[in-house]
Amino acid sequence: MMKLKRNYLFGTTILAGIVALSAPASAQTQNAEPSSATQVDEIVVTGSRIRRDPTTAPTPLIQVAREELLSAGQNTVIDYLAQIPALSNSQVPSDNTGSTLNAGGLAIANLRALGNSRTLTLVDGRRHVGSQQGTLSVSVNTIPRLLIQNIEIITGGASSIYGADAVAGVVNFQLRKDFEGLEIDSSYARITEKGRNDQYRISALIGQNFFDDRLNVYGFGxxxxxxxxxSMDLKWIARGTALVGVDADPITASIGPAIDGVYDNMLFSGLYRLDRPRWGSTTLANAQQPSPTTNPNVPQANCTGVTAAACYSVDPSKTWWFDGTTARLANFGQRIGNTGSNRPLNIGGDGEPIGTFSQDDRLPRTDAYRFQVGSNFKVTNQISAYAEAKYTREDTYAVGQPTFFDFYLSDSIYGAGAAPVTYLSGGAPSNQSHGLRVSDNAFIPATLKAAIAANTVTNYGAPTLNASGQALAATAAPWARHTMFGPNRDQTNERELQRYVIGFKGDHGDIGFVKNVSWDLGYTYGRMDNLNNERGVDVQRLVFAADSVVDTLGLVNGRAGEVVCRVKLLNAQNPALTNAQTGAGGIRDYSNRAGQTAGTYGDVRARAEGRAAINECVPLNIFGKGNQSADALNYVDASVNVRQRNEQQDAVGSLSGQFWDFWGAGPIGVAIGAEWRKEFTQGIGRSADTGDRQLFLNTGPDFAPASYESKEFFSEVSLPLFRDSILGEYAELSGSYRYSDYTNVGNVDVYGVNLVYRPVRDISFKTSFNTSVRVPNLGELYSPYTQTFANNFTDPCSTSSINNASNSEYRTNRIANCTALAAAKNLTYDFAGATETRDDDYTPLYTSGIPGVNGGNPFLQPEESESFTFSTVFQPRFAPRLSVVLDYYEIEISNVIASVTAQTAANVCVNGSSLNAGACSTIFRENTPVANPGNNIDRSEAFKVGSGGPFGGFIQGAINYAKRTARGVDFTANYTIDTREAFSWNLGTFTNSLQGSWLIEQKQFNNIANPDDFTEYASTLQTGGSYPRVRFANTLTWMPNDALALTWTTDFQTSQDIYQYRTQISNIDDRPIEYLRTGNFIRNDFGVRYNVNDEVTVRAKVTNIFAEEPAPWLGNTLYSNFDPYGRRFNVSLNYRPW
Known part of the structure; x- marks a missing residue:
């Protein structure tokens, strides 16, 4: 971080040089302008606790006035903030829908795209309880919008002023004071272009003064x-567009050129997927003929057994579809895609729209109720008391990806001699693969049963350079796999938030030699309670219900020929619990529960939950959509209710004043204060609701109560250097310091130094250097391990991943590191694809999500950051209606705390010059020995990320990364023309406002083993974020008269790399070059505001009037920066009767 300190010295040196050079010019302006022209009332401004001239605010500041917020026509406050380039990666509700637990509907500010937790959100300069369990992140939806006076955004570190978490900056909502009157604001919005999604809001604010205006009371609702x-509400997703592999290149130069002039991937629309529809399709065991190695579209993948993944590639002659209770061969329509063994995409025919494959909802349904009351009372002329109370409730509902299962259909699924009992797969409770007997299943259509019984598999020999693999002798393979999406996984959040503030403040003027003495003593209590209901499936019950047979003798219910669950029939045949340890003569429990001896099986009836599952079992037809009875669905339904709580107590006292004006530059300002804060969190219910059940849900233990406290002391001083001097109009040096003692991480201290210089009235310069910290939140520290899944996982060690690595250095590193990982398990693979055969490649198949766990890390340390800013403010006298602000910033964060996904950890493990021990320790590869060494698929199965660890395939949580850096320039320009003054005819006034950001660099240093290894995010599109090089919003407002305003807003962002050009040099025919970037994105909005009279204002807006859409080659991933909702509109009415 020495670079930032040198930059600050450089910045102060520049200012010193400007001071010296500007002396003559300043002297000339002294005679032209009287000193009174620069006098401004001194007030408290954001970024400082000292009263000062607002034009000398020490830090870069973006201000949003109340009128701007209302006139913008955005449906929510976060929608408006996310248009500000510095906040463009803020979390909007669509970002976490279907992917994040307990976060439905949250809207959280994120400055500089450095993470939600690194932006401190305040209300009137005071802390606010966090809206998500275990965090301090505040959902801005809880801020009463009619009460907002303005929003002030500090775009630099500010921990020395406001405390921990202000690493990227501060967003401070300043509320209206002493409101008197009644104001009602209502709005209606159509939020998608397809036109069936309507949003409503009505807000009311009432206030009244009493006792000769000494008391003000207000209420808001x-x-x-x-x-x-x-997904299907969004037109660009509903089109079903995706890049599909159509050509595979030879894996080594010795086989053939990687560039053959045929694009490897092309764009198609109207796509469906056949391999995992709702309630399934069934594919008979098969093998696909491998292509010649000079054109290796289809790899060699022979079928070796019932549960071998390579056996079940969808195939027009092997894949069956269900119409009602009958089955037929699936209609593949126009089959799309030539690469891979499993090619499930088609246009027309059967299948599931690809837009709904990974996720159903994109925005949760939300019902929100928000209330706040408050008062301000002048106890004396110098002392005031204030109080406020807030209550909000937000109920959200969203559907994520459905549950998913594989059922292997075979009479031999249990192994030779095994009893014909319901087969519930072994391993982790999250396992989604199970078995069903074919011959006596009550729901498998007869035609499909016959096809399975007669099925044979033709495997193939190895292909050669110019010839496909040759067919081997057909062998009997009377088995199949039924792959399905089952019942929905949905989430309901009932989030309640309470916040109470009480305090006193005083303004005493001069006391002795101290002038403008003021103080503030306040206490804030906040509490967030969230009831999170997660619905999914009881896996044991699903398997019991699916394994249904015909009770020919009527043993279960006395009705011969009735379809019943097999477990009920077995229980009726043998009601005695004969051997709970081995299951001999009983009903075997194949679930391998904790404490069970390996190779033994308990009796399901030994557990209360098992007995209930048998007694209540209702047959479930899993073969085909629409065949499921309501009773059966209710039987398999499961839910987990978690009650979460955050509590915050915060007491702050501060005292400020001004000392003597020693040399005529202005008084010295001083502020001191102390703060005590306690944060508490807990989450209970998950453990009790899970009990002894196997659930397709995020199961795990409760979040035990956890808390920490801090005691903090802070001070600030401002030292005016000169005013109206030969050196310039004004200069000030200020500094701040904060010492904090935390009960969990110990002592930390931070400081800031600022210099402001205004050589002449027209221009001013500011530079600052600040250190900041972020203390790990309670969730990062103490979250218990809960079950989760890594979906769409790409193994970084697979031969194809290595050959398609984003740069040659990654490729080289992965070959070496993956070889080392495999050697530790006594395995060898051709990771580089160096040999002509693919038999020795590592080619894992991940057919469903990988189970693992999320959890906290109690050994995390605080993040530390340094930020440097240099600002120029230009307000020329020759153009009094023009203002230009340029803010240069640099931020460097070390010891970064980041939640690492399984995919990221797996990549980081092998991407560096050596294995990253920290990341590798969270990824677990299989411990299963190779079943068939001669089969490539079986060999690859032995090294997959899977169930090799104590919690499945991975532990996903937070660790301290090396560092992150960001550097860029924010720019703002405003200009107003009064046509009557400028052109002598009255067309009204035109105001143009430009606000933007130029991102010079944004680097993530994610390799602890190699701290200098970084990924450049600037001008790239990343999972969870968009980093355009330049983004700006320009608003042109025309006011032909005082009552009418017309606005045109253009939101522009430059194109971003999906893949960088240089990484494609070795394979320039991978895809058309335009598919490597997003393309520039421009959204245009048009709005109107009309003041009908003094009491009524009407606003209307058309957003994205030209219906711009994300680039179609982005697939179905929703990036909120690229407006996904199409053309839409809103109208609102503001009524002020008194």
Whole structure:
């Protein structure tokens, strides 16, 4: 971080040089302008606790006035903030829908795309309880919008002023004071272009003064309904567009050239997937003929057994579809894609739209109720008391990806001699693969049973350079796999938030030699309670219900020929619990529960949950959509209810004043204070609701109560250097310091130094250097391990991943590191694809999500950051209606705390010059020995990320990364033309406002083993974020008169790399070159505001009027920066009767 300190010295040196050079010019302006022209009332501004001239605010500041917020026509406050380039990666509700637990509907500010937790959100300069369990992140939806006076955004570190977490900056909502009157604001919005998603809101604010205006009391209330938006509501997703592999290149130069002039991937629309529809399709065991190695579209993957993944590639002659209770061969329509063994995409025919494959809802349904009351009372002329109380409730509902299962259909699924009992797979409780007997299943259509019984598999020999693999002798393979999406996984959040503030403040003027003495003593209590209901499936019950047979003798219910669950029939045949340890003569429990001896099986009836599952079992037809009875679905349904709580107590006292004006530059300002804060969190219910059940849900232990406290002391001083001097109009040096003692991480201290210089009235310069910290939150520290899944996992060690690595260095590193990982398990693979055969490649198949766990890390340390800024403010006298602000910033964060996904950890493990021990320790590869060494698929199965660890395939949580850096320039320009003054005819006024950001660099240093290894995010598109090089919003407002305003807003961002050009040099025919970037994105909005009279204002807006859409080659991933909702509109009415 020495670079930032040198930059600050450089910045102060520049200012010193400007001071010296500007002396003559300043002297000339002294005679032209009287000193009174620069006098401004001194007030408290954000970024400082000292009263000062607002034009000398020490830090870069973006201000949003109340009128701007209302006139913008955005449906929510976060929608408006996310248009500000510095906040463009803020979390909007669509970002976490279907992918994040307990976060439905949250809207969280994120400055500089450095993470939600690194932006401190305040209300009137005071802390606010976190809206998500275990965090301090504040959902700005809880801020009463009619009460907002303005929003001030500090775009630099500010921990020395406001405390921990202000690493990237501060967003401070300043509320209206002493409001008197009644104001009602209502809005209606159509939020998608397809036109069936309507949003409503009504807000009211009332206030009244009493006792000769000494007491003000106000009340606020709001109801808002935001509709549920699913994938098919978005036109660009509903089109079903994706890049599909159509050509595979030879894996080594010795086989053939990687560039053959045929694009490897092309764009198609109207796509469906056949391999995992709702309630399934069934594929008979098969093998696909491998292609010649000079054109290796289809790899060699022979079928070796019932549960071998390579046996079940969808195939027009092997894949069956269900119409009602009958089955037929699936209609593949126009089959799309030539690469891979499993090619499930088609246009027309059967299948599931690809837009709904990974996720259903894109925006949760929200019903919100928000209330706040408050008062301000002048106890004396110098002392005031204030109080406020807030209550909000937000109920959200969203559907994520459905449950998913594989059922292997075979009479031999249990092994030779095994009893014909329901087969519930072994291993982790999250396992989604199970078995069903074919011959006596009550729901498998007869035609499909016959096809399975007669099925044979033709495997193939190894292909050669110019010839496909040759067919071997056909062998009997009377088995199949039924792959399906089952019942939905949905989440309901009932989030309640309470916040109470009470305090006193005083303004005493001069006391002795101290002038403008003021103080503030306040206490804040906040509590967030969230009831999170997660619905999914009881896996044991699903398997019991699916394994249904015909009770020919009527043993279960006395009705011969009735379809019953097999376990009920077995229980009726043998009601005695004969051997709970081995299951001999009983009903075997194949679930391998904790404490069970390996190779033994308990009796399901030994457990209360098992007995209930048998007695209540209702047959479930899993073969085909629409065949499921309501009773059966209710039987397999499961839910987990978690009650979460955050509590925050915060007491702050501060005292400020001004000392003598020693040399005529202005008084010295001083502020001191102390703060005590306690944070508490807990989450209970998950453990009790899970009990002894196997659930397709995020199961795990409760979040035990956890807390920490801090005691903090802070001070600030401002030292005016000169005013109206030969050296310039004004200069000030200020500094701040904070010492904090935390009960969990110990002592930390931070400081800041700022210099402001205004050589002449027209221009001013500011530079600052600040250190900041972020203390790990309670969730990062103490979250218990809970079950989760890594979906769409790409193994970084697979031969194809290595050959398609984003740069040659990664490729080289992965070959060496993956070889070392495999050697530790006594395995060898051709990771580089160096040999002509693919038999020795590592080619894992991940057919469903990988189970693992999320959890905290109690050994985390605080993050530390340094930030440097240099600002120029230009307000020329020759153009009094023009203002230009340029803010240069640098931020460097070390010891970064980041939640690492399984995919990221797996990549980081092998991407560096050596194995990253920290990341590798969280990824677990299989411990299963190779079943068939001669089969490539079986050999690859032995090294997959899977169930090799104590919690499945991975532990996903937070660790201290090396560092992150960001550097860029924010720019703002405003200009107003009064046509009557400028052109002598009255067309009204035109105001143009430009606000943007130029991102010079944004680097993530994620390799602890190699701290200098970084990934450049600037001008790239990343999972969870968009980093355009330049983004700006330009608003042109025309006011032909005082009552009418017309606005045109253009939101522009430059194109971003999906893949960088240089990484494609070795394979320039991978895809058309335009598919490597997003393309520039421009959204245009048009709005109107009309003041009908002094009491009524009407606003209307058309957003994205030209219906711009994300680039179609982005697939179905929703990036909120690229407006996904199409053309839409909103109208609102503001009524002020008194």
């Amino acid at each position: 709001e109801y808002e309904r935001i509709p549920q938006v699913d």
